[in-house]
Amino acid sequence: MELDFAAVLTEWPLLLKGVAWTIGLTVVSAVLGVLLGIACAWVRTQGPGWSRPGVAAYVELIRNTPFIVQLFFIFFGLPAMGVRLSPEWSSVIAMVINLGAYSAEIVRAGIQTTPAGQIEAAMSLALSRMQTFIHVVLPPALQRVWPALVSQIIIVMLGSAVCGQISTEELSFAANLIQSRNFRAFEAFIVATALYLLLSIATRATLNWFGQRFLFGGRRG
Amino acid sequence: MKLSKRLVLSAAVAASLLTLAGTSHAQAALDSIQKAKLIKIAIPTDFPPYGFVGIDLKPQGLDIDMANYIATKMGVKIELMPVTSANRIAYLQTKKADLVISTLGKNPEREKVIDFTSAYSPFFQAIYAAKTMSIKSMNDLTGKTVAVTRGAIEDQELTKVAPAGAELKRFEDNNATVSAYVSGQTQLLATGASVAGVMMQKNPQLNAEYKLLLKDSPNFIGVGKGEDALRTKVNAIIAEAKKSGDIDKMAQKWLGRPAGQLPE
Numbered sequence: 001m002e003l004d005f006a007a008v009l010t011e012w013p014l015l016l017k018g019v020a021w022t023i024g025l026t027v028v029s030a031v032l033g034v035l036l037g038i039a040c041a042w043v044r045t046q047g048p049g050w051s052r053p054g055v056a057a058y059v060e061l062i063r064n065t066p067f068i069v070q071l072f073f074i075f076f077g078l079p080a081m082g083v084r085l086s087p088e089w090s091s092v093i094a095m096v097i098n099l100g101a102y103s104a105e106i107v108r109a110g111i112q113t114t115p116a117g118q119i120e121a122a123m124s125l126a127l128s129r130m131q132t133f134i135h136v137v138l139p140p141a142l143q144r145v146w147p148a149l150v151s152q153i154i155i156v157m158l159g160s161a162v163c164g165q166i167s168t169e170e171l172s173f174a175a176n177l178i179q180s181r182n183f184r185a186f187e188a189f190i191v192a193t194a195l196y197l198l199l200s201i202a203t204r205a206t207l208n209w210f211g212q213r214f215l216f217g218g219r220r221g
Numbered sequence: 222m223k224l225s226k227r228l229v230l231s232a233a234v235a236a237s238l239l240t241l242a243g244t245s246h247a248q249a250a251l252d253s254i255q256k257a258k259l260i261k262i263a264i265p266t267d268f269p270p271y272g273f274v275g276i277d278l279k280p281q282g283l284d285i286d287m288a289n290y291i292a293t294k295m296g297v298k299i300e301l302m303p304v305t306s307a308n309r310i311a312y313l314q315t316k317k318a319d320l321v322i323s324t325l326g327k328n329p330e331r332e333k334v335i336d337f338t339s340a341y342s343p344f345f346q347a348i349y350a351a352k353t354m355s356i357k358s359m360n361d362l363t364g365k366t367v368a369v370t371r372g373a374i375e376d377q378e379l380t381k382v383a384p385a386g387a388e389l390k391r392f393e394d395n396n397a398t399v400s401a402y403v404s405g406q407t408q409l410l411a412t413g414a415s416v417a418g419v420m421m422q423k424n425p426q427l428n429a430e431y432k433l434l435l436k437d438s439p440n441f442i443g444v445g446k447g448e449d450a451l452r453t454k455v456n457a458i459i460a461e462a463k464k465s466g467d468i469d470k471m472a473q474k475w476l477g478r479p480a481g482q483l484p485e
Contacts, residue, residue, distance in 0.1 A: 180372025
């Protein structure tokens with residue numbers, strides 16, 4: 001078998017654009033998705049009773065259907081209701097909604113393992129319920145579940161590969177486009193694999209650092 | 222060793238018998254059609270709008286119309302034989318069919334094993350959009366979104382000729398490409414005549430029409446190698462149909478545009 005990586009690598013502007021889109025989609029959906037997840041976790045553990053079934057339904061709906069179906073529903077389905085979103089917006093929204101549901105359950109697990117004594121201590125210091133949640137409950141909860149949350153973000157990043165199906169020009173789209181032009185499928189997907197691997201490792205390292213540095217303030221876990 | 226020698230020998234005998242069978246029937250197709258008052262024509266049933274099975278379970282489409290047309294002109298009955306892209310040439314080679322009218326394109330590999338009549342229908346990749354949209358040349362694509370199937374012939378052509386301002390949205394397969402256009406995610410659609418024909422048939426509310434040609438690759442009728450009498454006869458019918466406008470009518474009916482200039 002003869003390998004010709006040059007045929008793939010000469011298309012580096014396409015690959016670069018693909019990597020940029022994959023990173024962009026991941027950053028936006030990680031930030032918004034985790035925030036959505038925290039909000040949902042709050043509702044499911046401490047929110048007002050009337051709002052809990054709605055959030056539970058959202059979490060179950062998303063966690064029990066394939067990501068690509070959610071994506072297709074947003075891109076191909078919503079226009080029937082007059083909602084027409086670009087491929088890029090459809091991808092971001094699908095990823096945020098998807099990560100939101102999974103991270104809600106992960107964060108909820110962290111919140112539920114908070115010792116009751118900590119919450120009682122916060123209340124005895126006259127902190128409000130919201131202050132207690134943000135300053136006392138959430139940081140150690142996030143610290144406990146951070147590895148799981150980082151894994152979920154990486155899963156969503158790798159899942160963004162299917163966004164190419166609706167013509168978002170992310171990394172897999174670039175690899176597919178290149179191999180459909182020069183028929184160098186093996187090389188194109190090896191390059192894509194290597195790039196995804198690098199992206200995943202870099203994302204994990206960055207998020208581990210970020211969590212320690214900003215979210216749970218240098219405390220040792 | 223002995224066995225393999227016998228194998229080679231029997232293979233050689235079989236091969237020479239086949240050649241004999243092949244040559245002894247040459248030039249005989251037209252005679253046998255006229256004697257039996259029946260012509261056997263291979264048609265597609267999986268390739269709308271050229272050939273597909275309607276709700277009445279009968280084959281219909283441009284190729285079927287053409288097959289019936291030729292049978293009528295020859296004054297014989299017709300037997301339609303559904304074939305696939307993969308086995309249609311074999312049907313001719315094994316004399317199961319007298320003619321193959323099945324969106325057959327002409328290329329040198331095929332010309333080695335069968336003969337072709339002149340072209341009878343266009344096959345093409347083109348750009349489609351709503352009737353209300355004014356698209357006169359490739360430059361009119363500037364600022365517009367076009368759905369196209371990644372890596373298909375139409376993608377290759379469009380990538381070459383589209384202006385820089387046109388936004389090409391590439392999808393995985395024809396279904397996704399058509400869905401994107403039908404749901405209004407893109408303003409234009411670049412695809413093959415067959416796919417576009419079905420799309421327009423199923424979505425009359427879109428009022429889509431043929432706009433610009435990307436690539437032409439017309440269809441020819443296949444006849445058995447050396448069947449010159451039959452080929453000449455069919456060529457005469459096609460030439461007559463071109464003159465009378467019947468070829469254009471068929472193309473208009475199934476493809477939404479006249480046949481235009483077809484190669485001989």
